[in-house]
Amino acid sequence: MAQALAHGYLSTDRPRGCRLRPDRSQVVNGDATVVRPPSDQTEETTVDEKTGEIRHHRVDHDAGLQIEGGDRTVYGKKIVSQSVRKAGIAHSRIILNVDAARHRSPEEDPNREEEASVALRLSHEILDRAPGVLAFVQDTVWRGKHRTPLIARGAIVFTRQHDGATPRALKQYTYRPHCSHDVYSATGRACERLITVDGQTLYNPLPVRDLPTRKGTKSWRFYHLVEIPCPHGPHHELIPVYETHEDRAPDPRTQRPRFNRTEHLRQIPPATDYGARYLGFRQDSESLHSTLDFTHHDKRVPAYGTDGALLVFIGLAWVINSIARARAQPPPE
Ligand SMILES: [Zn+2]
Structure with a gap:
């Protein structure tokens, strides 16, 4: 973290964009x-039938079957990490924080949190040390309840929108008869x-003119300043x-919170140009993870147990x- 700040990352002193x-x-x-893990064996002893x-x-x-990248099933242990880099400069990535995540039931692995909570905790730790962070980008493990506390601390939280969020009525705006x-x-x-004229329901996205904070x-x-198109002239x-x-x-009826707003309304809606740019930042984690895989024989990390795998990952981060650090230093005279 100190290194990232020394390199001018996450810094409030430099041009940071908006x-x-x-x-x-x-x-x-x-x-x-x-x-x-080094081996896929799940049985400690096997008997040759012949x-x-x-x-x-x-x-x-500690290993188990896990879903990676949304659809691939991989046998192993789950490691969560967060990093930052500069645009267009090779080898500028700095790994900021890392921990192991639970992938089994809480009863089987009571000492670890699941992936989304680990990523949230790591993010809070980063914000504690670098309050200038503008945004966090994560995959769809983060839902509204994970985004809410980081938004409250002033960050943009970008993830893809989860499928299956049904449209919810927000408000009926009435201006005149x-x-x-x-x-x-x-x-x-x-x-x-x-x-529509054929009786279909259409949800027409309202243009967001600004993101006042x-x-x-x-x-x-955070707010969206939306423009509602109208024959009488647009409303804002x-x-x-x-x-x-x-x-x-x-x-009062359900005793549950009224509206999971950060699940349904996103600071940066994913299907926008700004959202597409944020989404592009996600590519970086793929290259980090393939570096980890390809630096080891047969893409297996030579460590049994989660703690061992975490130690190997910390070595990679180092x-x-x-x-x-070496790339950021000016060449010797
Ligand atoms: Zn109107």
Whole structure:
């Protein structure tokens, strides 16, 4: 972390871009990788059916079947890490924080948190030391409840939008007779609900003209300044995209929080140009993880147990950060 700050990353002193288009060196990218153990054996002893020979095997008791990249199944242990880099400069990546994540039931592995919580804890630790971080980018393990606390600390949190969030009614805006607009959340942003001529429901995304932010006494507030198109001339409304006090208050009927706002409304909606740029930052974790895989024989990390794998990963982080340090120093005269 001190090295990252010394290199001018996550720094409040330099040009940093803005929240919509931050400089790459102000964005923390996080991801998890599955580290394969030295062997895939799951049985400590096996018996050869023909000869009756009993063979003993070493088993990695921390390893398990995991989903990687959304669809691949890999046998191993899960490591979560977060890094930062400069745009367009090779070997500028610095790994900021790393820990192992639980991938089995809490009863089987009570001492570790699951991936999303680990990534959130690592992010808080980074913010404690580098309050200038503009944004965190993570994969879809983070849902609204993980984004909310980082948003409250003033950061942009970008992940892809989770499939399956159904449109929710936000508010009906009425300005005059025959001028009323039904605003819903859909695809991670505010949309106007329209009925087409053939009776279909259409959620028309409202243009976001600005992302105003306010620093409250306790937490940050983010809004979308949306434009509602209208035959009488456009209307402008501020829609909160942080979790408000009212959102948290329990619904008297269900006793559950009224609205999981940060799940349904995103500071940077993914399907926008700004969102596409943020999404591009995610590529970086793939190259980090393939470096880890390809520097070891048969893409297996030679360590049994999660702690051993974590130690190997910290070694890799040390090497990568040292390369970044060497590259950042001016060449000798
Ligand atoms: Zn209107």
